[in-house]
Amino acid sequence: MMNHQFRAEDLWEDVLSVRAQSPLVHSITNFVVMNFNANMLLALGASPVMAHAIEEVEEMAGISQALVLNIGTLDEGWVRAMWVAKKRARSKGVPVILDPVGAGATSYRNRCISELISIDPPNIIRGNASEIMSVAGLSAFTKGVDSLASSDHAIEAAITLAQQIDGVVCISGQIDHVIDGKGRHAILSNGSQLMTKVTGVGCSATAMIGAFSAVQPDWLRATVSAMAYLGIAGEIAERKTTITGGGSGSYQINLLDAVDLLDREMFINAINFKLSKY
Numbered sequence: 001m002m003n004h005q006f007r008a009e010d011l012w013e014d015v016l017s018v019r020a021q022s023p024l025v026h027s028i029t030n031f032v033v034m035n036f037n038a039n040m041l042l043a044l045g046a047s048p049v050m051a052h053a054i055e056e057v058e059e060m061a062g063i064s065q066a067l068v069l070n071i072g073t074l075d076e077g078w079v080r081a082m083w084v085a086k087k088r089a090r091s092k093g094v095p096v097i098l099d100p101v102g103a104g105a106t107s108y109r110n111r112c113i114s115e116l117i118s119i120d121p122p123n124i125i126r127g128n129a130s131e132i133m134s135v136a137g138l139s140a141f142t143k144g145v146d147s148l149a150s151s152d153h154a155i156e157a158a159i160t161l162a163q164q165i166d167g168v169v170c171i172s173g174q175i176d177h178v179i180d181g182k183g184r185h186a187i188l189s190n191g192s193q194l195m196t197k198v199t200g201v202g203c204s205a206t207a208m209i210g211a212f213s214a215v216q217p218d219w220l221r222a223t224v225s226a227m228a229y230l231g232i233a234g235e236i237a238e239r240k241t242t243i244t245g246g247g248s249g250s251y252q253i254n255l256l257d258a259v260d261l262l263d264r265e266m267f268i269n270a271i272n273f274k275l276s277k278y
Helices: 008-021 034-044 057-063 076-092 107-118 129-135 151-165 193-197 201-215 219-244 248-261 264-270
Strands: 024-028 047-050 066-070 096-099 124-128 168-172 176-180 184-188 273-277
Touching: 008 201, 008 219, 008 264, 024 034, 024 057, 024 076, 024 201, 034 047, 034 201, 034 248, 057 076, 066 076, 066 201, 076 096, 076 107, 096 107, 096 201, 107 129, 124 129, 124 151, 124 201, 124 219, 129 151, 129 168, 151 168, 151 176, 168 201, 168 219, 176 219, 184 219, 193 219, 193 248, 201 219, 219 248, 219 264, 219 273
Parallel strands: 024 047, 024 066, 066 096, 096 124, 124 168
Antiparallel strands: 168 176, 176 184, 184 273
């Protein structure tokens, strides 16, 4: 029986599982973040594959342990490839994670999201507050792919969406909220404002959720593990960047290093999360 309660030590065990098993995470993601996401997964200990050709995605999804769908740079061919890969992954019981980048920005983007969640919805959805509110069918202000709402404002929308997909919804922001359809609500307070100055950090969070969900069958716990790990790495990277007087370029490298080098003591001492019922 799945244990619906967990401690920081349990989340570190998930980290060790990712490092030991090196799950293959198949990402159909956007051009802007491919390289950074792949490097973040490698630093974490997972194995990335970035494959979007419709001729191979079904086969690739068949050998992967997680499927990540990111709609950042959409076109019709990629959307069809997402459908094919999602169908194969769901038939295998492989977790499917959706990043609805820029939800609410255009009618085409909104239609693609609606289609991806209407039949065999993803198991996990991660986005910023505006994106989650839009996907849940609520009015939200958005500026391109950036949120103009705080994560706290999207909690009710996330509950609605989690129940709709019978899965997990993660609202990322200054405070991260992870909510499932069973009544659990985790709140995480790790992270750095500098994470918003580097393109692809949010998309990397989604990819890392894919890695953790491949090794941890409690997908709320997997999502919490991923978001905590990235948030703590973000704090470590900020401290190093501040000490060396660097800017956003240095921060990106320092973040990648922190994901690679984070150890148990750093993780356990820094993690700031609580799990409750809604």
